[in-house]
Amino acid sequence: MAKSLLLISRQAPWSGPGAREALDIVLAGGAFDLPIGLLFLDDGVFQLIARQDAKAVQQKDLSANLQALPMFGVEDLFICADSAAERGVATEALALADLSVLGAVDIAALIDRYDQVITL
Template structure:
C-alpha cells in the first residue's frame, strides 16, 4: 500500500515559487493515485482567497491549479482556522471547500500521515 503524504503549503501565492511547487507536487502525486492531502497553513491560506489578481505582480493565477486538485484525486484539503482568522479570511469566501481545523485537529492530521512535506 502506498504511504500517505501530507503537503503543508505555508507560503502566499505572491511570495515566490513555493506555493506553485506545493500544488505541482500535489497534482503530480494525485496523477499517480498516491494518497495525498494538502494543508494550507500560515500565509498559505492566501492561496484560497477568491479574486486574486496575480497579473499585477507578473505571476500566474494559481486558481485553475487549485480547482484541478479534485480532478487529480487530491480531495483531502485542509486549512488552519487560526491562520484564516488572523488573516481576515472567512471559510465561506474561499475558492475551494476545505476542512477547517483547529490546533487539535491539525495534530491529528499530522499524525495520520506517513510522510509530511512542508513547502
C-alpha cells in the same frame, strides 16, 4: 501499499515559488493515485482567496491549479482556522468549497495520520 503524504503549504501565492511547487507536488501525487492531503497553514491560506489578480504582480494565476485538485483525485483539503482568522480570511468565501476547517489540536492529529509530511 503507497505511503500517504501530507503537504503543508505555508507561503502566500506571490511570495516565491513555494505555493506553486506545493500545488505541483500535490497534483503529481494525485495523478499517480498517491494518498495525499494538502493543508493550507500560516500565509498559505492566502492562496485560497477567490478572484486574485495575478497579472498585477506579473505572476501566473494559481486558481486553475486549485480547481484541478479534485480532478486529480486530491480530495483531502484542509485549512487552519487559526491561520485564516489571524489573517482576516473568511473561510466561507474561499476559492475551494470542499475544505475541512481545522483547529490546532485537529492539525496535530492530521499530521499523525500521514506517513510522510512535506512543508513548503
